[in-house]
Amino acid sequence: MSAQIINGKDLAQELRLEMKEEVVKLKDTGVNPNLTVILVGDNPASRSYVKGKEKASAQVGIQSEVIELSSSVTEEKLLEIIHKLNEDPSVHGILVQLPLPDHIHEQHIIEAISPTKDVDGFHPINIGRMMTGQDTFLPCTPFGIITMLKSKSIPIAGKHVVIIGRSNIVGKPVGQLLLNENATVTHCHSRTSNLKEYTTKADILIVAIGKPNIIDKEYLKANAVVIDVGINRLDNGSLTGDVDFDSAASKASYITPVPKGVGPMTIAMLLHNTIKAAKGLT
Ligand SMILES: NC(=O)C1=CN([C@@H]2O[C@H](COP(=O)(O)OP(=O)(O)OC[C@H]3O[C@@H](n4cnc5c(N)ncnc54)[C@H](OP(=O)(O)O)[C@@H]3O)[C@@H](O)[C@H]2O)C=CC1
Numbered sequence: 633m634s635a636q637i638i639n640g641k642d643l644a645q646e647l648r649l650e651m652k653e654e655v656v657k658l659k660d661t662g663v664n665p666n667l668t669v670i671l672v673g674d675n676p677a678s679r680s681y682v683k684g685k686e687k688a689s690a691q692v693g694i695q696s697e698v699i700e701l702s703s704s705v706t707e708e709k710l711l712e713i714i715h716k717l718n719e720d721p722s723v724h725g726i727l728v729q730l731p732l733p734d735h736i737h738e739q740h741i742i743e744a745i746s747p748t749k750d751v752d753g754f755h756p757i758n759i760g761r762m763m764t765g766q767d768t769f770l771p772c773t774p775f776g777i778i779t780m781l782k783s784k785s786i787p788i789a790g791k792h793v794v795i796i797g798r799s800n801i802v803g804k805p806v807g808q809l810l811l812n813e814n815a816t817v818t819h820c821h822s823r824t825s826n827l828k829e830y831t832t833k834a835d836i837l838i839v840a841i842g843k844p845n846i847i848d849k850e851y852l853k854a855n856a857v858v859i860d861v862g863i864n865r866l867d868n869g870s871l872t873g874d875v876d877f878d879s880a881a882s883k884a885s886y887i888t889p890v891p892k893g894v895g896p897m898t899i900a901m902l903l904h905n906t907i908k909a910a911k912g913l914t
């Protein structure tokens with residue numbers, strides 16, 4: 633194995649210690665940062681992420697509330713709850729855990745959250761601000777990825793970044809943020825023909841597909857930086873990424889593991905955005 637591992641768990645821990653001090657100062661000014669998470673239904677993966685968010689919030693002194701709703705809740709009722717939270721001055725950040733049940737329109741829900749409390753950075757106003765390079769809440773996973781690259785002083789400007797995935801929460805925004813950092817960006821997806829033709833030209837390869845271990849060293853240029861966003865739970869209960877770690881690590885210069893990679897950074901960036909919201913900076 634030749635690659636250096638970028639440990640997101642350790643970096644997230646460092647960031648939480650810094651944020652903890654910031655929260656102490658905020659509390660001295662009478663502001664108690666609050667993150668309210670809405671969890672609809674009882675998807676075990678969602679429940680586990682929400683637990684992770686609660687634990688991390690507690691570590692930095694952010695108050696977190698979880699509103700649990702049955703999977704049969706109506707869209708109307710969910711919108712009503714969001715409107716109340718928008719009006720509540722003690723709530724700084726609102727996160728509705730995705731995915732939602734099929735009878736609820738995800739986009740209606742995302743657009744109902746006040747852009748000033750949208751700590752996921754999913755509201756179209758905040759996406760527009762990100763696209764035009766304005767200060768805003770950056771989507772947590774892309775923001776976490778950029779922070780990991782910067783933590784190792786990995787150059788971005790002028791590099792060719794290839795992203796596999798074009799979802800609204802990961803693939804598209806991470807491409808936009810890297811473009812803002814002056815990378816040359818290529819997006820691949822399920823309709824891309826001859827994927828390897830693109831990935832083997834990548835200086836930085838970001839994989840956000842959701843299929844276990846499908847990207848191995850055959851997809852890489854020598855010494856590429858590999859960021860594995862995938863979170864896949866195997867039948868034996870263990871977690872694995874979209875990248876075959878051992879194979880890719882033998883050829884890459886840097887690689888992120890799963891677990892302990894991008895996941896913990898996503899949560900750290902959520903806390904960062906909550907503090908920003910509590911300061912009233914957007
Ligand atoms: N670490 C973290 O913090 C987070 C991790 N995740 C994880 O990241 C992964 C991706 O999540 P998300 O973006 O929401 O997923 P989506 O399912 O929304 O998107 C997956 C993307 O991968 C593309 N794709 C699927 N199969 C292939 C293939 N064989 N070859 C090339 N492209 C393919 C799809 O293409 P098309 O558009 O054509 O369908 C789509 O653009 C999941 O494992 C998820 O659990 C997600 C969020 C945060």
Ligand SMILES: Nc1nc(=O)c2c([nH]1)NC[C@@H]1CN(c3ccc(C(=O)N[C@@H](CCC(=O)O)C(=O)O)cc3)C=[N+]21
Nearest residue numbers: 680681684728729730731752863891892893895896898
């Ligand atoms: N509105 C919304 N915002 C999100 O940010 C959001 C979402 N919905 N829906 C689901 C995805 C997924 N996601 C993860 C966050 C942390 C880990 C994480 O911390 N993972 C740990 C492992 C945790 C475990 O062991 O289960 C790790 O990779 O080391 C993973 C995945 C946020 N998402």
